[in-house]
Amino acid sequence: xxxxxxxxxxxxxxxxxxxxxxxxxxxxxxxxxxxxxxxxxxxxxxxxxxxxxxxxxxxxxxxxxxxxxxxxxxxxxxxxxxxxxxxxxxxxxxxxxxxxxxxxxxxxxxxxxxxxxxxxxxxxxxxxxxxxxxxxxxxxxxxxxxxxxxxxxxxxxxxxxxxxxxxxxxxxxxxxxxxxxxxxxxxxxxxxxxxxxxxxxxxxxxxxxxxxxxxxxxxxxxxxxxxxxxxxxxxxxxxxxxxxxxxxxxxxxxxxxxxxxxxxxxxxxxxxxxxxxxxx
Numbered sequence: 305x306x307x308x309x310x311x312x313x314x315x316x317x318x319x320x321x322x323x324x325x326x327x328x329x330x331x332x333x334x335x336x337x338x339x340x341x342x343x344x345x346x347x348x349x350x351x352x353x354x355x356x357x358x359x360x361x362x363x364x365x366x367x368x369x370x371x372x373x374x375x376x377x378x379x380x381x382x383x384x385x386x387x388x389x390x391x392x393x394x395x396x397x398x399x400x401x402x403x404x405x406x407x408x409x410x411x412x413x414x415x416x417x418x419x420x421x422x423x424x425x426x427x428x429x430x431x432x433x434x435x436x437x438x439x440x441x442x443x444x445x446x447x448x449x450x451x452x453x454x455x456x457x458x459x460x461x462x463x464x465x466x467x468x469x470x471x472x473x474x475x476x477x478x479x480x481x482x483x484x485x486x487x488x489x490x491x492x493x494x495x496x497x498x499x500x501x502x503x504x505x506x507x508x509x510x511x512x513x514x515x516x517x518x519x520x521x522x523x524x525x526x527x528x529x530x531x532x533x534x535x536x537x538x539x540x541x542x543x544x545x546x547x548x549x550x551x552x553x554x555x556x557x558x559x560x561x562x563x564x565x566x567x568x569x570x571x572x573x574x575x576x577x578x579x580x581x582x583x584x
Contacts, residue, residue, distance in 0.1 A: 305331075310339055314346045317362075318355040325358065333365050340366060367399045368574060375581050379549065387479055389552040390459045393559070396575070397458055409463045410476070413442060414483045421484065427501050427510055428521065430486050435519030438477060442466065446473065446516040454562040454571075457555050470497040471554055473515040488513065489545035492554060493527065494534055500545055509544070553582050 305313075313332060319325055332339055340363055347359045374392045382388055387410075391403050417437045425433070438444050447456050447467035455461040462468035462476065474490050474497050481488035487502045491512065500509035512522040528538045536542060556579040563572040 305335060307342070310335065310342050311346075314342060314359075317346075317358050318350075318352050320354075329358070329362055329365075332362050333369065335366075337366055337370055367395070371395050371399075371578065372581065375578055379582055383547070383549050386475065386548045386551060387459075389548055390475060390555070393552065393555055393578075394458045394460055396578070397454070398460060401460055403460070406460045406463060410479055410483070413438060414480050416441065417480065418484060427503060431488075431501065431513060431519060431521060434477065434481060434486070434488075438480065439518040444468070444473060444476065445518065446470070452562050452565050454559055454566065457559045457562065469558060470514075470516040471551065471558060474499050474513075475551065475555075477513070477515045477519070490551050491543065492546040492550050493530070493542055494536060496530070497554065498522065498527075500543075502545060549582055553579060556582070 310332075313328055316328055317325065319328070332343070343359050343363055347356050350356060350359075371392060374395070375389075378385070378389055378392055387407070391406065394401065394403070394406075417433055420433055420437070421430070443466045444462075445467060447453060447465075447469060449467075450456075451469060455465065456467070456469040456472055459472060459475065462472045468476070471490070478488050478490055478499055481499075487505070488499050489502060491498050491500045491509075496514075496516070499513040499515060501511050501513065503510045508524060512524070512527055514520040514522055524543070527543055531538050531542055556575055559575045560572050560579065563569075563575060
């Protein structure tokens with residue numbers, strides 16, 4: 305469909321006939337992201353509230369379909385890339401974000417740590433350095449004032465506001481550590497999310513890191529005690545590093561809860577669709 309035909313379709317979006325509108329809507333959605341600039345142009349030039357509302361909904365549906373496709377591809381081919389998975393989730397709320405800003409911020413944090421990193425540092429010293437740069441100098445912290453805010457699950461917003469929940473803070477911490485070849489990975493602890501320092505990938509973690517508490521170092525016994533309080537077994541599922549797919553599923557579950565508490569059923573249902581892609 306050429307530019308002129310698309311513009312003709314868009315000009316009919318104020319048609320009061322719901323059946324005609326549904327046909328127009330489906331045709332435009334089928335065109336994919338390429339039609340969005342024309343829709344935005346029409347939104348800016350029209351003063352008809354019905355047309356504007358319809359355009360907004362069509363744009364959202366196109367963008368959501370794109371996120372579904374991106375997540376399916378990530379699950380099939382690219383789940384080793386945790387940052388990409390987090391950025392796909394980020395696109396749900398911020399589809400027009402310049403994602404290079406996220407990579408740039410992470411690169412700056414990595415560089416600040418690298419400049420101070422010594423070859424002969426032991427694991428505890430490396431973690432103390434990470435903690436100093438990420439939590440003290442950069443100012444990243446747990447969002448204790450609004451723990452269930454959906455923004456806590458969007459990586460660019462967490463880096464921008466410097467406030468997040470346990471899983472978003474741990475993801476940022478792990479991404480930076482791994483870029484520096486420091487073996488720190490996320491652990492899917494129930495009711496919490498922590499990081500593990502894996503000196504030997506085939507053995508138990510050397511220790512754990514509570515990023516929500518400014519990088520507090522925790523022992524294996526601390527984790528076991530926490531699990532006993534929850535009447536849960538000290539199984540590998542809860543004590544060993546989890547997959548990136550498990551991390552993104554946890555992020556999506558957090559978002560479902562956040563939107564449920566915020567009274568936004570549409571967003572809750574859409575995030576549930578994304579979660580089902582990874583659970584299917």
